Amino acid sequence: xxxxxxxxxxxxxxxxxxxxxxxxxxxxxxxxxxxxxxxxxxxxxxxxxxxxxxxxxxxxxxxxxxxxxxxxxxxxxxxxxxxxxxxxxxxxxxxxxxxxxxxxxxxxxxxxxxxxxxxxxxxxxxxxxxxxxxxxxxxxxx
Amino acid sequence: xxxxxxxxxxxxxxxxxxxxxxxxxxxxxxxxxxxxxxxxxxxxxxxxxxxxxxxxxxxxxxxxxxxxxxxxxxxxxxxxxxxxxxxxxxxxxxxxxxxxxxxxxxxxxxxxxxxxxxxxxxxxxxxxxxxx
Numbered sequence: 001x002x003x004x005x006x007x008x009x010x011x012x013x014x015x016x017x018x019x020x021x022x023x024x025x026x027x028x029x030x031x032x033x034x035x036x037x038x039x040x041x042x043x044x045x046x047x048x049x050x051x052x053x054x055x056x057x058x059x060x061x062x063x064x065x066x067x068x069x070x071x072x073x074x075x076x077x078x079x080x081x082x083x084x085x086x087x088x089x090x091x092x093x094x095x096x097x098x099x100x101x102x103x104x105x106x107x108x109x110x111x112x113x114x115x116x117x118x119x120x121x122x123x124x125x126x127x128x129x130x131x132x133x134x135x136x137x138x139x140x141x142x
Numbered sequence: 143x144x145x146x147x148x149x150x151x152x153x154x155x156x157x158x159x160x161x162x163x164x165x166x167x168x169x170x171x172x173x174x175x176x177x178x179x180x181x182x183x184x185x186x187x188x189x190x191x192x193x194x195x196x197x198x199x200x201x202x203x204x205x206x207x208x209x210x211x212x213x214x215x216x217x218x219x220x221x222x223x224x225x226x227x228x229x230x231x232x233x234x235x236x237x238x239x240x241x242x243x244x245x246x247x248x249x250x251x252x253x254x255x256x257x258x259x260x261x262x263x264x265x266x267x268x269x270x271x272x273x274x
Contacts, residue, residue: 039234042227042230042231042234043231043234045223045227046227046230046231049223049224049227049259049263050259052259052263053259053262053263053266056216056262056263056266056267057262057263057266058200059200059203059204059207059266059270060204060207060265060266060267060269060270062200063199063200063201065200066199066200066203067199067200089185093181093182093185096178096182097182099178100175100178100179103175131189131193134193135193135196138193138196138197139196139197
């Protein structure tokens, strides 16, 4: 036991224990990179819900408010944001399914986890493109 | 917490047993999975609804949302996603924010944000589906 540091209040006093090496020590792997992407897409989707809420409120408010949303989603920046949002959603969905498989105790072999991760990556992009092709086929773009 | 001066007779192991160190058990972990599975199922009809709305004006959008099954699908999706993102963002905050006061404020702000987004969206859908 180390003596408690008198300069620190007792709530934050810690015993010095050996730490596991931090991220930069490890070889960069696909699953590591995609773990970060999963979190990043989650955070992006979090703030993207503002767009969803804005759209729903505008639809409930009236034609003027709705036209504002459509003007935004029809602009280049708006389209880019909605396209990015679509990809984040599709990727987070497939990447999350991977996590559910792991939660059930399957897919931990190197080949399995690599295959699922590539599947999420490629599947996310493919589904995004598919949804946008469908969108353009239906309404000539958003 | 592990300071030798701690007046408690309880061992560190006893403190984290049962509900764990956060005293809330695995409820957030479980709800994160429940909402994830719910959204996995709901995402297909939600995408169909969004595609149905493309190109329509406000009156058309309002009419689509006034359909009961569509309103219910959207409501379920909103509740599941708001809950899911509240838990997810809290995990992110707890991972990166180490200052106790800022962490507390961030977790609280996260709750406010998620509830506000969810209630605003729910209100909008109810307003449209009730035809007001």
